[in-house]
Amino acid sequence: MNTPSSLESLIEALRCLPGVGPKSAQRMAYHLMQHGRPGAQRLADALQLALAALRHCQRCNTFTESETCVRCLSSKRDASLLCVVETPVDMNMMEQTHAYSGLYYVLMGRVSPLDGIGPGELHLDRLLARCGDGVVREVIIATNFTNEGEATAHYLSEMLRSRGVSVSRIARGVPVGGELEYVDAGTLAQALRERRPVAG
Amino acid sequence: MNTPSSLESLIEALRCLPGVGPKSAQRMAYHLMQHGRPGAQRLADALQLALAALRHCQRCNTFTESETCVRCLSSKRDASLLCVVETPVDMNMMEQTHAYSGLYYVLMGRVSPLDGIGPGELHLDRLLARCGDGVVREVIIATNFTNEGEATAHYLSEMLRSRGVSVSRIARGVPVGGELEYVDAGTLAQALRERRPVAG
Ligand SMILES: [Zn+2]
Ligand SMILES: [Zn+2]
Numbered sequence: 001m002n003t004p005s006s007l008e009s010l011i012e013a014l015r016c017l018p019g020v021g022p023k024s025a026q027r028m029a030y031h032l033m034q035h036g037r038p039g040a041q042r043l044a045d046a047l048q049l050a051l052a053a054l055r056h057c058q059r060c061n062t063f064t065e066s067e068t069c070v071r072c073l074s075s076k077r078d079a080s081l082l083c084v085v086e087t088p089v090d091m092n093m094m095e096q097t098h099a100y101s102g103l104y105y106v107l108m109g110r111v112s113p114l115d116g117i118g119p120g121e122l123h124l125d126r127l128l129a130r131c132g133d134g135v136v137r138e139v140i141i142a143t144n145f146t147n148e149g150e151a152t153a154h155y156l157s158e159m160l161r162s163r164g165v166s167v168s169r170i171a172r173g174v175p176v177g178g179e180l181e182y183v184d185a186g187t188l189a190q191a192l193r194e195r196r197p198v199a200g
Numbered sequence: 201m202n203t204p205s206s207l208e209s210l211i212e213a214l215r216c217l218p219g220v221g222p223k224s225a226q227r228m229a230y231h232l233m234q235h236g237r238p239g240a241q242r243l244a245d246a247l248q249l250a251l252a253a254l255r256h257c258q259r260c261n262t263f264t265e266s267e268t269c270v271r272c273l274s275s276k277r278d279a280s281l282l283c284v285v286e287t288p289v290d291m292n293m294m295e296q297t298h299a300y301s302g303l304y305y306v307l308m309g310r311v312s313p314l315d316g317i318g319p320g321e322l323h324l325d326r327l328l329a330r331c332g333d334g335v336v337r338e339v340i341i342a343t344n345f346t347n348e349g350e351a352t353a354h355y356l357s358e359m360l361r362s363r364g365v366s367v368s369r370i371a372r373g374v375p376v377g378g379e380l381e382y383v384d385a386g387t388l389a390q391a392l393r394e395r396r397p398v399a400g
Contacts, residue, residue: 002295003288004265006246006253013246016239017217018231019224030288031218032247033254033263034308039216044247046206046213047232047240053206054233063233065204088203088230095202108234 007033061126062088062106071103078102080137082130084156086110086144094142102140105130110143111152119155127156131165138166145172207233261326262288262306271304278302280337282330284356286310286344294342302340305330310343311352319355327356331365338366345372 003011007029014025032040056062057069064070071077081102085091091104105127111119131139139160143149157167173191174183183191203211207229214225232240256262257269264270271277281302285291291304305327311319331339339360343349357367373391374383383391 002270003292004254004263006250006265007263010246010250013239013243014217016232016236016243017214017228019227024219026289027219028217029250030263032216033250036216037251039213040247040251043213043216044244044251046210047244047247050206050210050229050233051237051240051244054204063204063207063230065206070202089226092203 056108058126059130060104060106061108061123062091062104076101079135081140082136082138083140083142084127085142086149086152090142090144107143107152110146110148111155112148119159122152124156124159128159128163131160132163136165138168140168140170142170256308258326259330260291260304260306261308261323262291262304276301279335281340282336282338283340283342284327285342286349286352290342290344307343307352310346310348311355312348319359322352324356324359328359328363331360332363336365338368340368340370342370 010032011022011025011029014020014028015022017025020028032043053065054063055065055067057064057067057072059068059072062069062071078101081100082105083091083094083100083102084105084107085094086107086109088106088108091106094100094104107122107127109117109122111117111122130136139156141153141156143152143156153169157169160167171194172187173194174180174187180188210229210232211222211225214220214228215222217225220228232243253265254263255265255267257264257267257272259268259272262269262271278301281300282305283291283294283300283302284305284307285294286307286309288306291306294300294304307322307327309317309322311317311322330336339356341353341356343352343356353369357369360367371394372387373394374380374387380388
């Protein structure tokens with residue numbers, strides 16, 4: 001095709017991005033070289049910087065530039081509560097509720113047999129050490145309610161309860177503002193099973 | 201949100217890629233830092249290399265690593281024919297037909313008033329110089345049959361014809377293998393208007 005080798009390499013390298021196939025990698029490469037050279041330079045620099053600077057917080061496992069992240073060092077958080085989430089995005093979602101003041105553990109993944117990710121790939125040893133430190137009183141599992149998130153929650157709760165840790169799971173049910181007519185039957189069935197007494 | 205600044209910068213920098221919004225930039229950044237560090241390093245290197253190595257062929261304007269691209273230097277091409285396309289991808293599509301042995305001029309864009317790209321932004325001076333070199337006998341305009349491609353073709357043909365250059369446009373019509381039932385009315389109308397006599 002007479003494509004210069006540096007352009008071929010760029011197209012190939014762009015395919016490391018999730019959701020980018022050969023066609024869009026090609027479109028991205030042409031765009032960067034034709035209209036986006038300053039952006040391409042910024043991206044190369046940002047990648048180098050992130051690769052050099054980012055690591056995992058030794059306490060909560062999220063991305064951080066220091067050994068321990070700002071949140072884990074905060075004296076304003078309730079260290080007796082530990083919320084387990086799949087990703088840093090999920091942690092941000094929890095924070096945005098302003099309804100949680102405990103600490104976190106970020107799995108950076110989920111049990112997903114189809115992708116070859118079993119419990120062993122999730123490096124749960126640090127989570128276990130954390131739960132056995134005598135400070136954590138309750139572990140709140142806030143993995144997704146997908147099949148994989150549920151499997152992860154099941155595995156974690158078995159593992160933690162066998163070690164005498166108190167474990168809870170965030171509630172499933174009809175979304176706030178949700179109409180029964182538009183909620184799927186599984187969610188509604190769960191909301192029924194997990195019904196709570198109302199104060200007289 | 202307590203996102204480390206190098207991660208913020210990476211998310212922001214990924215948005216220079218076409219079709220990548222805030223959500224997918226975030227997903228890409230997390231993926232690269234969690235599961236794709238070797239790929240991230242390759243991407244950074246490939247961007248640097250492409251930025252340093254790639255330039256425009258002085259004859260056809262496509263991407264090349266030398267002053268003049270391999271195709272423009274080939275003695276096997278018919279230099280009296282010049283095909284004008286919008287992008288290097290379009291040039292590759294033309295080559296794959298094996299039905300063209302002339303040379304090319306790649307506009308690296310199209311007239312697109314909505315994006316602020318007028319004829320002035322397309323740097324047509326080199327195309328004009330090329331057409332007036334005494335070697336080119338016919339310019340074949342192979343821009344897309346979109347509104348923008350058609351506007352570009354119209355502008356180019358006016359400009360070239362006023363300078364006495366012989367100009368043609370690739371044909372519109374029913375695609376090979378196409379069924380009339382599934383062809384849009386505009387294409388069919390065009391195929392009718394551009395009908396050709398058949399040999400008895
Ligand atoms: Zn932390
Ligand atoms: Zn060339």
